[in-house]
Amino acid sequence: MPAVQETIERVRRIDVDQYKYGFVTDVESEKAPKGLSEDTVRFISAKKGEPEWMLAWRLDAYRRWLTMREPSWARVEYPKIDYQDYYYYSAPKKKALASLDEVDPEILKTYEKLGIPLREQKILAGVVEDKPADPDEDGEARAGSGYSRVAVDAVFDSVSVATTFKEELRKAGVIFMPISEALREHPDLVKKYLGTVVPISDNFFATLNSAVFSDGSFVYVPPGVRCPMELSTYFRINEKNTGQFERTLIIADKGSYVSYLEGCTAPQRDENQLHAAVVELVALDDAEIKYSTVQNWYPGDAEGRGGIYNFVTKRGDCRGRNSKISWTQVETGSAITWKYPSCILRGDNSSGEFYSIAISNGRQQVDSGTKMLHLGKNTSSRIISKGIAAGKSNNTYRGLVTTHRRAKGARNFTNCDSLLIGNQCGAHTVPYIEAKNSSAVIEHEATTSKISEEMLFYCRQRGLSAEEAVALVVNGFVKDVLQQLPMEFAVEAQKLISISLEGSVG
């Protein structure tokens, strides 16, 4: 059935007005000279006061990057990126300190506008409030804001502006700080793990990141510790023509547990901004890491102008026995998404999970999926991917499941479903499945369809409007994934899904 006229018009109308976080914060910033050279790398390293070995590491990455070529295999199209046309370092001039007054009011306003509750905002600035904030205060009763505490590391362009709950986490033995700070305070720990999951020259974008990464979060959870609260990083790209290259490193030592959330937004600009992050997770024996992302970078306007190029390398290493890494992602933003959170299932009995909802609208292009590399015995993995394509977007799932010869008893289940809304979008599935021993059991299933007329009819017959009926069906479609999100995020994600799809149904 072709899309009805109403739908087409609605699709046309969305995007430009839909993106709520497209404002620009006017803060004075300090930038590295435009372009990329060894000097830029040295500049960043010096700014961060890094140890000598770190500079050597960066320069090594930079030199290798010069010899590499940009990958072209993904189903995404974009004009050639001029890497000399970006600023690789940009930081607000006034660094936020312990009290609210010292934080640049513009930055404060930014977080206010981004809908981070007031209480959190104060915490961001380091002011601890005794009584829980009134949920109505920010007009948006965010579920759980009254009792749940989330430690936040706020990254603004190239630097972390504030990290909350540091003290309390320190009492529990958890290290949670910007990676630039960790390089100064815990250099041995960083040195031991940095680049061990995503090697220095893993791929074009990761290598670029290794050379110029400016900030990101560092988490270390000591043996046997269950991290007392959710950890979270909020990334914001503000400055024009700036690339954001953050690096996150999370280590869960033996028997520990940590849940980490990541959120991101960017202003609405006509030119494309580059975001090339690297996330490394290490889970030792019996440890578990749960990593959730709600990605809401600016997706560009209806004609495909502007938006973030999101070229991200995320990888988790289940290094120890019985370890577990779980990726959950809700992808609604970015002009282009190139992202494959992966698990290396090295330890025996380790398990990896990947839950993803990728929604594309307008002219967005998503090429995302996961890799599950089964190396240890009795390793298991589970992939649930839901892609929803609307407008003129293209949404691709690309994944790899491979079981090594030694991975006896490996088990994988993959389910990727795509939903198409409108007749000008595309949904694609490209899974690679490799079984190298007979005791491995791999199952894969994928479907692509539109919302069934019967389902809609059933709902409408019971008095729901067409919009409500579609919302209900879509929500049911993505439920498997939403359930995996921590509660604070589930609410936000649900809202995002309705924003991204609003008006595009038919």
Add this chain to the structure above:
Amino acid sequence: MNAEVRAMKTSAEQALAEAYAAAKARLPGNGAVQALREAAFKRFEADGLPNRRIEEWKYTDLRVLMREAKPPAGAPDAAAKARAAEAGKLAGDIDARRIVFVDGAFVPELSDLAALPPGLTVRPMAEALAAGDPRIAAHLGKVIPGDGMVALNTALMRDGALIHVAAGATVERPLHLIFAAAGTQPASVFCRSLVVIEPNARVMLVESHEAAAGHQVNAALELIVGAGAHVDHVKIVAGAGDALHVATLIAAVGARARFNDFSFNIGCGVVRNQLFVRFDGEAALANIGGASLLNGDQHSDTTLVADHKAGGCQSRELFKAVLDGRSRSVFQGRIIVQPGAQQTDAKMMTRALLLSEEAEADSKPELEIFADDVQCGHGATMGSLDRSLKFYLMARGIPEPEAEALLVQAFVGEAVESIEDAGLRDALMEQVAAWLKARGG
């Protein structure tokens, strides 16, 4: 990554270039065909032998699997013809009209082209090329642009069958194309066939490929299925453990047509079976299936592209592989639904059964969908025999090897069932039983 500067030619590529240069003056065909060959060889040379840097050949690296190119086969001698007289047995004793090619050349004395029914025309390709048959100019190489290996075939093609079935004609007796590479010296064979089925005609084609030790076969078949036509095509590949078989089926399916295709692979060291099927007209129905039984060091690759250009078509794909020894099976299947091909219903399934610890199964089932009102899906499974099923049978007194054999037969049987001809179905299942017996089941 394909834009990479070409590395030095491999010795196989060098040999192919020399073979082409030496043979091109003598290969059949008029000026137009020669130009076609020339362009095709250029195309092949641009990319060289497919290798793992080319996405579609990721799992089958011909630069590695085809270290050397054998010299082109000469005209078959009497001994080869005598050996080839026995070829085609794998299809059982179906009553079919035999059309035999030995070492890539048509052999009239082994073929049965007498008293063709009205509406059916069969002509050896070499003769058709030499005579400038208008169907060559109209269709050859024009149905669907193939890849580098099809181009290589076009450059070096020597013989094959040109078959034409007139509109509305029903060919009762199946046509059995038998390609035997039977020479005592390893050689390379390039056979090319073109089959044009006019609207509402009906025909069944069986293709048997057998290759003696060391032979390298590159076969291509272009098939045009007219509107409302009904075509069955079954291809059987057998051959020596060091033989190489690269085959391409190109099929354009018209509106309301029915197309049943099955590939059965039980031999040759390296097999690459490519199927490019395009749905040109609405409401066509296609059943595309295949089964591979592999052991030793066999490598078998099935690559399928089902391109739904027109809407309202239904396609079903089911491919199975049974792997023993150190064999490796590859399945790459892509369903494309072009913009506007609404109401497409496509389902693809691939299953690999690993009987040995050292076997490897790789699979890449893809969906590429540009229309919203469709039902498309694919599934893939890989694993060993279900222990509980085996236990069930053994608990009823069936010895283990037999229980395994039963399960494997059932596994393969599900795919073979899609062949409409009962005799052929039975013949293939007999091959399965023989294969199992040989492995000690």
